[in-house]
Amino acid sequence: MKAIVATRYGSPEVFRLEEIPSPVPADDEILVRVRATTVSAAHSMMRQGRPLVGRLFTGLRRPRQAVPSTEFAGRVEAVGPAVTSFSPGDEVFGETGIRAGCAAEYVCVREGGALSIMPFNLSATAAAAIVDGGSTSLYFLRDKAKLRPGHRVLINGASGSVGTAAVQLARHLGADVTGVCSAANLDLVRALGADDVIDYTAEDFTEGDRRYDIVFDTVGKSSFARCRRILEAGGVYLTTVPSFAIYPQMLLTSRIGDKRAVIAAAGLRRDEEKTQGLIMLKGLLEEKLIIPVVDRTYPLAQIAEAHRYVDTGRKKGSVVLTVEES
Ligand SMILES: NC(=O)c1ccc[n+]([C@@H]2O[C@H](COP(=O)([O-])OP(=O)(O)OC[C@H]3O[C@@H](n4cnc5c(N)ncnc54)[C@H](OP(=O)(O)O)[C@@H]3O)[C@@H](O)[C@H]2O)c1
Incomplete structure (x- = not known):
């Protein structure tokens, strides 16, 4: 699959678009075909390895997770044999936390991880943004x-x-x-x-x-x-x-x-807590009681551009990376 990879901390130029093996879902995991992910202020700090204390979570000398970005919206492509609450074809949104890995065509998420069915009235871009x-x-x-x-x-x-x-x-x-x-x-x-x-x-x-x-x-x-x-x-x-x-x-x-x-x-909250939050957000989004604010979208390959924009500190709402079907 196509994925963004960074093997060192630094400026937006650390990112490369590479072909790497697709992840294979374990028994209790869901394979998500990512359609949108984000670049946030927190991702910029993770890219830089700043503040240094953050490296206790992200890797001391280099990023422990080579594929960046922590939010996703997309479609369930396959599920492990123990998964009961999601099926291939479901549209889902969620986050992977410090495991990152969302700036790629596919990401694996535990069934009990931080994810929910996507609000029916949102695009993947809008769902990832919120x-x-x-x-x-x-x-x-x-x-x-x-x-x-x-x-x-x-x-x-x-x-x-x-x-x-x-x-x-x-x-x-x-x-x-x-x-x-x-x-x-x-x-x-x-x-x-x-x-x-x-x-x-x-x-x-x-x-x-x-x-x-x-x-x-x-x-x-x-x-x-x-x-x-x-x-x-x-x-x-x-x-x-x-x-x-x-x-x-x-x-x-x-x-x-x-x-x-x-x-x-x-x-750092438990995944169950994050999922409850996502389910509540889904309800509010479907009733249009809240709306996602998307500033700019960039194709996955332009992640460095997206990071440069986020680094200005001037973005309004979210910056989204779209992952095209290849
Ligand atoms: N602790 C946690 O659980 C947690 C979770 C998520 C995020 N975070 C952190 O929260 C911070 C914010 O994240 P974010 O994604 O919301 O940031 P962001 O979207 O990148 O923030 C950019 C916005 O901040 C405004 N801004 C800049 N300087 C300002 C000032 N002096 N006063 C008021 N507004 C100002 C900018 O408006 P103007 O262009 O008009 O200045 C811009 O719209 C980051 O440091 C992130 O790492 C922490």
Whole structure:
């Protein structure tokens, strides 16, 4: 099969399109014909092997998994003899986590892995696009922040992959949502359902008078120290991006004070939990209560281009790689 391969960390030029053996499903595995995968900010960090601590998961000196990308949407091509819940021909979407392997014509996934039947009304491109942002936002807002109807929620980085999903999910869960983005993305974030928008190039949201029950920084551009004053008593500050300060702050605020700091890693959850999230997203997508935001699509062979674009830090929603039938 055709696959993208990287055997060292580095710039987007590490990727090569190669012919490699197709994976063969084990007894409890599903062979998926990948139609779309993504390039995300997290994939860029995995490509670079940064931060270095991430290499504990991805390989110390070189990538442990040569084929990159962690989300997929496609068709079940074959199943192992012990598989009962999926059949050849099913359209599925999901994620492979640190096993990666999705930037290829085929990937094998355990039946109990993080996957679900695809929303009937989405293309593979749109389905792949929502997996990372949707799962991550659901986990942070519903499970970590315990968002309740009526909560005031601020989403920083509202135009990114996690942010565009977070704005919509927070709205769906009944919050009053403020989205923070640059001027160019204000209309997009409003259209996704934000009640209020703040242009971060013109206004520092940490200096304002408004108070929030939840501040979710999806791009790690703020800090708990700066956001503490805009949190209500009992409020939660969440970030997706690790920093030296956030771990001791999380420990301390879990014991002292009435404002909490939280960092979490959606990718390290159990597969069963991820699957439950995907099933919930499927329902919301089919009812058009949320929509995927696709910025650009590239053919698989142009993965380096896609990474270069993601590296600008300016993408809106998701960047998708399409895998053509050969
Ligand atoms: N912890 C976890 O479980 C987890 C899960 C998923 C992702 N992540 C991490 O979360 C981060 C975000 O991922 P992503 O895919 O959503 O990122 P992304 O889509 O690449 O983010 C790009 C967006 O960020 C906006 N942005 C850039 N600087 C900003 C600023 N100072 N203030 C507000 N918005 C700004 C950009 O808008 P402008 O062009 O308008 O500036 C752009 O639309 C990554 O570091 C990723 O590794 C963590």
